[in-house]
Amino acid sequence: MEARMPRPVKLSVLLTEEERAGLEEICRRQSVGAAKQRKARILLLSDENHPDGGHTDEEIAEIVGLCERQVVRIRQRYVREGDPTLDRKRRAPGSRKLDGKAEAHLVLLCCSDPPAGRDHWTLELLCDELQRLHVVESVCRETVRKSLKKTSLNHGGPNASASPNLIGRGLRPVWRKSSTFIKNRTTTSAC
Numbered sequence: 001m002e003a004r005m006p007r008p009v010k011l012s013v014l015l016t017e018e019e020r021a022g023l024e025e026i027c028r029r030q031s032v033g034a035a036k037q038r039k040a041r042i043l044l045l046s047d048e049n050h051p052d053g054g055h056t057d058e059e060i061a062e063i064v065g066l067c068e069r070q071v072v073r074i075r076q077r078y079v080r081e082g083d084p085t086l087d088r089k090r091r092a093p094g095s096r097k098l099d100g101k102a103e104a105h106l107v108l109l110c111c112s113d114p115p116a117g118r119d120h121w122t123l124e125l126l127c128d129e130l131q132r133l134h135v136v137e138s139v140c141r142e143t144v145r146k147s148l149k150k151t152s153l154n155h156g157g158p159n160a161s162a163s164p165n166l167i168g169r170g171l172r173p174v175w176r177k178s179s180t181f182i183k184n185r186t187t188t189s190a191c
Contacts, residue, residue, distance in 0.1 A: 011079040015047040026086070038064050039086050042074050097139050098147045105135045106147055 015023070026032050026040040045060045047053030057075070061068040078085040098106065109129055114121050123141040130136050130144070 011076050012048050013043055013046045013053075013075055013078060014049050015043065015053075016049075020044065020047065020050060035088075036086050038066070039074050039078075042066075042071055043078055043085075046071075046075050097136055097143050102130070102135050103147050103151075105133070106130065106144065107151055110148065 023040040023044050027037055027044070029037075041064055042060055044050075045053055045055045045063060046057075055063070057068050057071045061071045064071070074085060106126065109126060110121055115125065115129075118125065123144050126144050127139050127141055130139055
């Protein structure tokens with residue numbers, strides 16, 4: 001006989017009249033974002049204290065157009081945390097993976113020679129090297145890509161240096177004055 005994993009206990013949404021009125025107001029307002037309205041609707045449909053609520057997660061998912069797992073997460077988060085569920089989670093300040101010092105290491109690494117057997121640095125190689133050098137504990141490719149995009153590095157361009165080369169005196173365009181006769185008037189223009 002196969003041993004089955006016990007199903008996790010379903011966290012039930014039990015809204016008070018005030019909470020329900022607040023969520024219904026969010027659903028009616030047009031100035032509220034679609035994601036917030038959708039979350040409020042999920043909570044209203046899963047409320048077991050109301051005759052219109054008590055729907056299964058599968059039914060709610062079909063009604064609001066999300067997958068069942070997202071509905072479960074929203075419902076569980078509301079039961080555990082309350083009202084902050086409706087708003088997006090804010091990142092803690094200073095939680096950036098690549099701060100200024102780490103970005104400086106990244107740029108220095110990009111400007112160095114690639115590993116043996118490679119002709120250029122890839123995002124994966126950069127991530128691995130930053131971890132190997134203990135600059136960061138872990139970092140994903142997307143974080144490295146965004147950091148590099150913020151810099152104005154131009155690898156392999158015609159002028160890949162930090163400041164442009166000065167052009168010799170004879171190579172610069174020179175402005176000349178010329179006179180053109182138009183309908184009995186003489187005008188001076190720059191060519």
